[in-house]
Amino acid sequence: xxxxxxxxxxxxxxxxxxxxxxxxxxxxxxxxxxxxxxxxxxxxxxxxxxxxxxxxxxxxxxxxxxxxxxxxxxxxxxxxxxxxxxxxxxxxxxxxxxxxxxxxxxxxxxxxxxxxxxxxxxxxxxxxxxxxxxxxxxxxxxxxxxxxxxxxxxxxxxxxxxxxxxxxxxxxxxxxxxxxxxxxxxxxxxxxxxxxxxxxxxxxxxxxxxxxxxxxxxxxxxxxxxxxxxxxxxxxxxxxxxxxxxxxxxxxxxxxxxxxxxxxxxxxxxxxxxxxxxxxxxxxxxxxxxxxxxxxxxxxxxxxxxxxxxxxxxxxxxxxxxxxxxxxxxxxxxxxxxxxxxxxxxxxxxxxxxxxxxxxxxxxx
Amino acid sequence: xxxxxxxxxxxxxxxxxxxxxxxxxxxxxxxxxxxxxxxxxxxxxxxxxxxxxxxxxxxxxxxxxxxxxxxxxxxxxxxxxxxxxxxxxxxxxxxxxxxxxxxxxxxxxxxxxxxxxxxxxxxxxxxxxxxxxxxxxxxxxxxxxxxxxxxxxxxxxxxxxxxxxxxxxxxxxxxxxxxxxxxxxxxxxxxxxxxxxxxxxxxxxxxxxxxxxxxxxxxxxxxxxxxxxxxxxxxxxxxxxxxxxxxxxxxxxxxxxxxxxxxxxxxxxxxxxxxxxxxxxxxxxxxxxxxxxxxxxxxxxxxxxxxxxxxxxxxxxxxxxxxxxxxxxxxxxxxxxxxxxxxxxxxxxxxxxxxxxxxxxxxxxxxxxxxxxxxxxxxxxxxxxxxxxxxxxxxxxxxxxxxxxxxxxxxxxxxxxxxxxxxxxxxxxxxxxxxxxxxxxxxxxxxxxxxxxxxxxxxxxxxxxxxxxxxxxxxxxxxxxxxxxxxxxxxxxxxxxxxxxxxxxxxxxxxxxxxxxxxxxxxxxxxxxxxxxxxxxxxxxxxxxxxxxxxxxxxxxxxxxxxxxxxxxxxxxxxxxxxxxxxxxxxxxxxxxxxxxxxxxxxxxxxxxxx
Numbered sequence: 001x002x003x004x005x006x007x008x009x010x011x012x013x014x015x016x017x018x019x020x021x022x023x024x025x026x027x028x029x030x031x032x033x034x035x036x037x038x039x040x041x042x043x044x045x046x047x048x049x050x051x052x053x054x055x056x057x058x059x060x061x062x063x064x065x066x067x068x069x070x071x072x073x074x075x076x077x078x079x080x081x082x083x084x085x086x087x088x089x090x091x092x093x094x095x096x097x098x099x100x101x102x103x104x105x106x107x108x109x110x111x112x113x114x115x116x117x118x119x120x121x122x123x124x125x126x127x128x129x130x131x132x133x134x135x136x137x138x139x140x141x142x143x144x145x146x147x148x149x150x151x152x153x154x155x156x157x158x159x160x161x162x163x164x165x166x167x168x169x170x171x172x173x174x175x176x177x178x179x180x181x182x183x184x185x186x187x188x189x190x191x192x193x194x195x196x197x198x199x200x201x202x203x204x205x206x207x208x209x210x211x212x213x214x215x216x217x218x219x220x221x222x223x224x225x226x227x228x229x230x231x232x233x234x235x236x237x238x239x240x241x242x243x244x245x246x247x248x249x250x251x252x253x254x255x256x257x258x259x260x261x262x263x264x265x266x267x268x269x270x271x272x273x274x275x276x277x278x279x280x281x282x283x284x285x286x287x288x289x290x291x292x293x294x295x296x297x298x299x300x301x302x303x304x305x306x307x308x309x310x311x312x313x314x315x316x317x318x319x320x321x322x323x324x325x326x327x328x329x330x331x332x333x334x335x336x337x338x339x340x341x342x343x344x345x346x347x348x349x350x351x352x353x354x355x356x357x358x359x360x361x362x363x364x365x
Numbered sequence: 366x367x368x369x370x371x372x373x374x375x376x377x378x379x380x381x382x383x384x385x386x387x388x389x390x391x392x393x394x395x396x397x398x399x400x401x402x403x404x405x406x407x408x409x410x411x412x413x414x415x416x417x418x419x420x421x422x423x424x425x426x427x428x429x430x431x432x433x434x435x436x437x438x439x440x441x442x443x444x445x446x447x448x449x450x451x452x453x454x455x456x457x458x459x460x461x462x463x464x465x466x467x468x469x470x471x472x473x474x475x476x477x478x479x480x481x482x483x484x485x486x487x488x489x490x491x492x493x494x495x496x497x498x499x500x501x502x503x504x505x506x507x508x509x510x511x512x513x514x515x516x517x518x519x520x521x522x523x524x525x526x527x528x529x530x531x532x533x534x535x536x537x538x539x540x541x542x543x544x545x546x547x548x549x550x551x552x553x554x555x556x557x558x559x560x561x562x563x564x565x566x567x568x569x570x571x572x573x574x575x576x577x578x579x580x581x582x583x584x585x586x587x588x589x590x591x592x593x594x595x596x597x598x599x600x601x602x603x604x605x606x607x608x609x610x611x612x613x614x615x616x617x618x619x620x621x622x623x624x625x626x627x628x629x630x631x632x633x634x635x636x637x638x639x640x641x642x643x644x645x646x647x648x649x650x651x652x653x654x655x656x657x658x659x660x661x662x663x664x665x666x667x668x669x670x671x672x673x674x675x676x677x678x679x680x681x682x683x684x685x686x687x688x689x690x691x692x693x694x695x696x697x698x699x700x701x702x703x704x705x706x707x708x709x710x711x712x713x714x715x716x717x718x719x720x721x722x723x724x725x726x727x728x729x730x731x732x733x734x735x736x737x738x739x740x741x742x743x744x745x746x747x748x749x750x751x752x753x754x755x756x757x758x759x760x761x762x763x764x765x766x767x768x769x770x771x772x773x774x775x776x777x778x779x780x781x782x783x784x785x786x787x788x789x790x791x792x793x794x795x796x797x798x799x800x801x802x803x804x805x806x807x808x809x810x811x812x813x814x815x816x817x818x819x820x821x822x823x824x825x826x827x828x829x830x831x832x833x834x835x836x837x838x839x840x841x842x843x844x845x846x847x848x849x850x851x852x853x854x855x856x857x858x859x860x861x862x863x864x865x866x867x868x869x870x871x872x873x874x875x876x877x878x879x880x881x882x883x884x885x886x887x888x889x890x891x892x893x894x895x896x897x898x899x900x901x902x903x904x905x906x907x908x909x910x911x912x913x914x915x916x917x918x919x920x921x922x923x924x925x926x927x928x929x930x931x932x933x934x935x936x937x938x939x940x941x942x943x944x945x946x947x948x949x950x951x952x953x954x955x956x957x958x959x960x961x962x963x964x965x966x967x968x969x970x971x972x973x974x975x976x
Contacts, residue, residue, distance in 0.1 A: 325399050
């Protein structure tokens with residue numbers, strides 16, 4: 001049953017791009033954690049194992065036709081929301097936030113699962129209903145409900161970063177499907193209102209982060225510390241960087257969360273503007289290639305699926321980088337393929353698997 | 366959904382792909398521009414901040430300069446002291462730690478806690494001192510238990526070691542923590558809060574030379590301020606060594622000669638003005654200040670009626686009494702008021718107006734010339750001569766000798782004393798001058814006040830034939846290359862013009878004081894040396910009236926505060942004067958009995974070591 005054309009059409013470009021990014025991330029992780037000892041398994045090795053696992057999952061996802069997934073989209077969505085409810089009730093509490101389900105060998109993060117599920121669900125939804133005229137407002141209340149239930153649950157965790165991610169991914173997909181002009185205006189007004197209301201419902205730490213972002217130097221040792229230290233790290237890298245394992249900001253622990261959310265700061269400090277531009281070009285190529293896959297997808301579901309996955313990559317990359325270089329408040333979003341963290345890497349590799357699947361089956365119809 | 370035209374191939378959908386790609390490109394361009402701004406445009410500023418982040422400048426204290434006496438004997442040095450300190454970041458269980466430490470150090474845990482809190486203002490990587498200058502045994506005890514005392518460690522810090530102890534306390538002084546005002550001023554630039562600075566005497570006057578220049582060390586630290594490695598070091602430059610003109614043995618001899626008495630003594634080199642000895646008693650132990658003086662000790666020093674903290678040699682002001690008579694005699698000889706042979710009959714007192722001025726010898730001295738008047742300290746001879754001389758000329762001559770103004774000595778706190786004139790009395794007391802005041806001025810009483818160092822300068826001038834010298838204490842200061850740069854002496858402030866026979870007359874009188882049978886200062890005599898001197902007994906209260914004196918029984922004890930000060934000035938040897946000495950024994954009652962032996966002991970000690 002396995003068509004030989006599929007191997008012939010396999011998207012090596014995508015895979016190589018991802019491998020390059022992951023490799024850069026591993027090299028960076030090696031440097032970041034060079035001075036750490038005590039852990040039985042070095043971080044870069046753990047990350048490598050996670051990548052191998054993710055790669056296996058991605059290739060496994062290529063084995064069947066992605067179109068079968070549209071019939072599972074609703075089930076997947078229900079499971080995703082169910083997991084969010086579970087974590088709400090019994091999740092492990094870390095740093096005041098209940099985000100994980102302990103599965104023994106690893107911590108399952110339902111908010112990661114729901115990202116994929118939302119992409120699948122909306123790919124199915126939009127592929128069935130997209131029209132040349134675009135959506136009117138009244139057509140959108142049902143999809144809005146699909147979106148708001150999990151987003152509300154994630155905000156409740158509280159995990160503002162992931163909820164923003166989910167909204168941005170879905171918004172990118174819906175916007176691509178097309179909106180009528182009036183709908184666009186209404187939604188614009190609506191989101192403005194939501195933002196204002198949202199400000200008053202933020203947790204103190206979240207509000208502090210936003211305030212700090214607006215004027216980080218007011219409180220350099222308090223909550224402005226992260227942004228400031230990250231900016232110092234990035235800027236002090238200069239044009240060519242301080243060199244591998246030479247970054248003082250990271251090696252001397254001035255950078256917080258430097259192996260996870262702030263991994264890029266370490267990279268920027270040690271590799272400089274040159275390294276950053278190369279990395280950014282790689283990321284841009286990944287996005288452009290993802291859109292290219294969507295564009296030549298065999299069917300509408302494939303288009304929206306590829307678009308959603310690409311949007312997921314894009315927003316993670318942009319939000320993380322913008323945060324790290326001080327263009328956005330601190331929200332806990334990792335840099336795809338680069339930051340340390342198993343769950344996120346696997347999620348992103350699932351995305352890669354879906355893209356590969358869509359890409360290799362573009363001539364199937 | 367229109368099946369005729371596939372949605373995906375609608376031009377509007379195609380355009381959306383282009384737009385999305387462009388949007389992504391624009392966002393990445395924005396990120397790149399931001400990176401350009403941070404890494405290229407703001408590079409220098411942010412690089413600087415990253416350097417500041419990871420480096421700290423530590424100050425290295427410079428060892429303070431040592432002080433030696435004229436023979437190279439060590440007077441003040443630095444010795445290592447053990448200090449128990451704590452590195453705050455390494456302490457987890459403070460209460461438990463302090464409980465253990467308090468048993469080892471025998472210090473109350475609350476005291477440790479208080480020191481800890483004081484240390485909170487220091488940066489995290491700076492150790493907080495918990496106990497200063499602990500004994501070697503205590504240090505070793507702490508060291509043995511170091512495993513149970515995480516964060517506690519032993520620092521060795523130099524502290525001032527006053528080898529000469531109390532004998533030199535007033536000359537050398539002591540250190541104390543710098544005050545807020547001192548920090549603000551220019552004098553102590555380069556000092557930081559908590560530093561020790563010279564507070565009095567030499568430690569203060571020569572602080573700039575003694576302090577050295579602090580070094581600094583650039584170290585790399587991590588985010589917790591933990592020291593990782595040393596980057597650069599600028600070694601401290603030790604303070605300059607100073608050599609004094611003082612003679613430690615002579616100083617010690619003076620101290621011993623005083624015994625339990627309070628007072629001051631100054632010895633000068635007659636030819637150079639170099640200070641050979643300067644004692645002030647009672648003294649104190651400067652080591653108390655080096656250890657860190659307790660408030661009880663400090664209060665005890667402040668409240669002691671005999672003023673141990675005051676350097677009486679420069680700031681104690683006493684009537685010169687009969688030691689002043691040489692100045693009066695010289696002035697009278699120069700002005701032609703009297704000759705050395707002038708005979709005045711002393712019947713025990715002199716009448717002037719309604720007042721009677723008594724000689725100390727109630728029987729009277731009979732016929733008296735200058736020689737006898739000096740030898741036996743006849744007051745009447747000087748009353749008469751002084752009266753004829755007048756206060757103006759008397760005062761002028763005394764001022765030439767240095768009375769009434771500072772001698773220009775290097776140590777701080779010198780007082781000018783008082784040499785009254787008509788003008789002085791008018792401005793300070795708004796009263797005219799009375800003849801009777803001239804009479805008592807002629808025997809160094811009344812308004813006249815002098816310091817022991819002034820008396821020593823006068824004595825040196827009598828010995829050297831009229832050179833009024835500025836007393837000097839610094840023999841040499843270490844130069845940049847470590848060599849001792851000698852300070853050139855003498856520093857002659859004035860040359861006094863008196864005829865050789867006038868000097869001779871005074872000299873023979875002073876020689877007779879010590880050397881002749883009826884001399885008042887015979888107890889200053891030194892075997893094998895010819896000594897010139899003059900006793901003085903200065904009343905602290907007015908002289909008793911006849912009636913009062915008649916009421917006194919022979920062995921009634923005068924209260925200490927009312928006893929006269931005993932003075933002696935002298936120089937030796939007479940044919941080639943080398944040392945001039947002035948001694949004031951507070952409430953010593955008799956110059957001849959209390960002060961002269963001290964001066965004699967000092968001269969003897971010095972002279973016997975000269976050949």
